[in-house]
Amino acid sequence: MRNPGEENRFKKQTSQLDESKAKLDLYNQSLERTSKLEQSRQSLSKALSDASQARVENQRTDADDAQGLVDKLKDPNVKRRTKRAAREQLRDMGYEVNSSTKPEVMELQIKEKRIEAENRIALIKQMALEKEQEFQRKSLENDLKRQRIAAQILLDEAESAQLSAQKAKNEAEGALRIAISKKDPLAIQTAQTNLDIANKQIDLSNQRVDSAQANLNDQPEIAANSTAEQKATQGAQTESLAYGEKRRQRQSASDLVEAGEKARQPMSLSSAEAKVESTNPQLALPTRIDINQMPKLDLKPGENLFDAYQRQREGMKLPTSGAQLPSSKVDMPPVDKTAIALNSATIQPREASGGNQFVEALKMANQGIEQRLDALNSAIITLANTPRSLTVQTPNPIDDAADLMNRMSRGQVMAAGV
Numbered sequence: 449m450r451n452p453g454e455e456n457r458f459k460k461q462t463s464q465l466d467e468s469k470a471k472l473d474l475y476n477q478s479l480e481r482t483s484k485l486e487q488s489r490q491s492l493s494k495a496l497s498d499a500s501q502a503r504v505e506n507q508r509t510d511a512d513d514a515q516g517l518v519d520k521l522k523d524p525n526v527k528r529r530t531k532r533a534a535r536e537q538l539r540d541m542g543y544e545v546n547s548s549t550k551p552e553v554m555e556l557q558i559k560e561k562r563i564e565a566e567n568r569i570a571l572i573k574q575m576a577l578e579k580e581q582e583f584q585r586k587s588l589e590n591d592l593k594r595q596r597i598a599a600q601i602l603l604d605e606a607e608s609a610q611l612s613a614q615k616a617k618n619e620a621e622g623a624l625r626i627a628i629s630k631k632d633p634l635a636i637q638t639a640q641t642n643l644d645i646a647n648k649q650i651d652l653s654n655q656r657v658d659s660a661q662a663n664l665n666d667q668p669e670i671a672a673n674s675t676a677e678q679k680a681t682q683g684a685q686t687e688s689l690a691y692g693e694k695r696r697q698r699q700s701a702s703d704l705v706e707a708g709e710k711a712r713q714p715m716s717l718s719s720a721e722a723k724v725e726s727t728n729p730q731l732a733l734p735t736r737i738d739i740n741q742m743p744k745l746d747l748k749p750g751e752n753l754f755d756a757y758q759r760q761r762e763g764m765k766l767p768t769s770g771a772q773l774p775s776s777k778v779d780m781p782p783v784d785k786t787a788i789a790l791n792s793a794t795i796q797p798r799e800a801s802g803g804n805q806f807v808e809a810l811k812m813a814n815q816g817i818e819q820r821l822d823a824l825n826s827a828i829i830t831l832a833n834t835p836r837s838l839t840v841q842t843p844n845p846i847d848d849a850a851d852l853m854n855r856m857s858r859g860q861v862m863a864a865g866v
């Protein structure tokens with residue numbers, strides 16, 4: 449006989465575990481949506497950064513081409529007409545060149561423009577790295593939350609299985625007591641077997657609960673280790689980029705000193721270094737999308753993850769309008785065009801298509817009738833083109849006509865089966 453109190457306790461505990469699992473599933477779905485949204489933002493940011501860098505890479509390539517033209521001017525074997533064409537090309541590329549400008553002066557201009565392009569590229573790479581690392585930090589935070597949720601769900605499932613095993617044991621014990629009271633050997637043996645199975649299931653469920661609990665307890669250390677590893681990796685990336693940029697600036701300053709000396713415009717190393725730093729542009733690349741970010745959850749005493757999420761979800765709502773990109777302070781057509789395309793590519797609500805659906809349904813319903821009408825029309829045309837009279841010319845019209853009538857009559861008799 450079942451104990452109503454035990455039955456109610458089992459139902460209540462099972463309901464609580466199911467509710468906890470359902471809430472965690474909902475929170476996990478929210479984190480998954482956030483992860484997809486962050487991935488979309490990062491993809492957009494990278495596309496804009498790549499477009500900006502491609503344009504500046506072209507400027508650096510122009511500087512290399514300009515240096516090739518200057519090399520022609522310095523070559524004594526190059527004809528005068530070719531040199532004149534080279535000067536015209538340099539003017540078209542934006543360099544201050546005339547017939548009296550020395551090649552060394554042109555080289556100084558080229559190096560300055562090349563340094564400016566390299567500074568722009570370095571800044572774009574730096575901002576892209578910062579954006580990528582920010583995305584990595586958010587992704588890791590999201591992944592760690594989902595791992596913790598998975599560990600909690602695993603524990604809830606293990607505890608639910610434990611309750612089921614305990615319920616099965618209680619029922620087996622009750623059946624055994626009844627069988628003993630009735631002194632039924634077969635019923636006693638069956639109940640004892642069920643009780644042994646229930647005890648084994650309890651042992652397994654206890655081990656699963658212990659394992660799931662240990663896994664949940666390991667999550668803080670796993671999160672701390674993953675965060676420290678990411679911090680070290682990102683720090684090394686940032687340091688490597690900064691060191692490479694410092695080396696490039698040193699080389700650029702040295703090249704300016706050398707070019708200035710050749711152009712008879714000498715400058716000190718400190719002046720060259722200051723000039724290199726002064727050509728570092730302040731690009732206004734879209735470092736973020738101006739929409740609400742997902743806040744961190746602050747758990748109150750006795751509060752689970754889902755309840756904290758529900759309490760703070762007002763700060764997690766997505767915007768109803770399209771994301772606006774910050775305007776750029778420099779002339780970068782690729783960025784501007786991409787931003788315009790982003791703002792214009794809004795998803796429109798689906799129009800009501802009731803009329804179209806009715807027309808399509810009517811066409812499907814009348815399809816068989818239309819086919820029959822087409823067949824009937826073809827038959828009518830064929831019948832209309834069939835001749836109604838037959839004219840025969842023969843030397844013996846009377847005999848031939850009699851013979852023809854005789855054959856027609858005989859054919860009708862045979863067709864009738866007479």
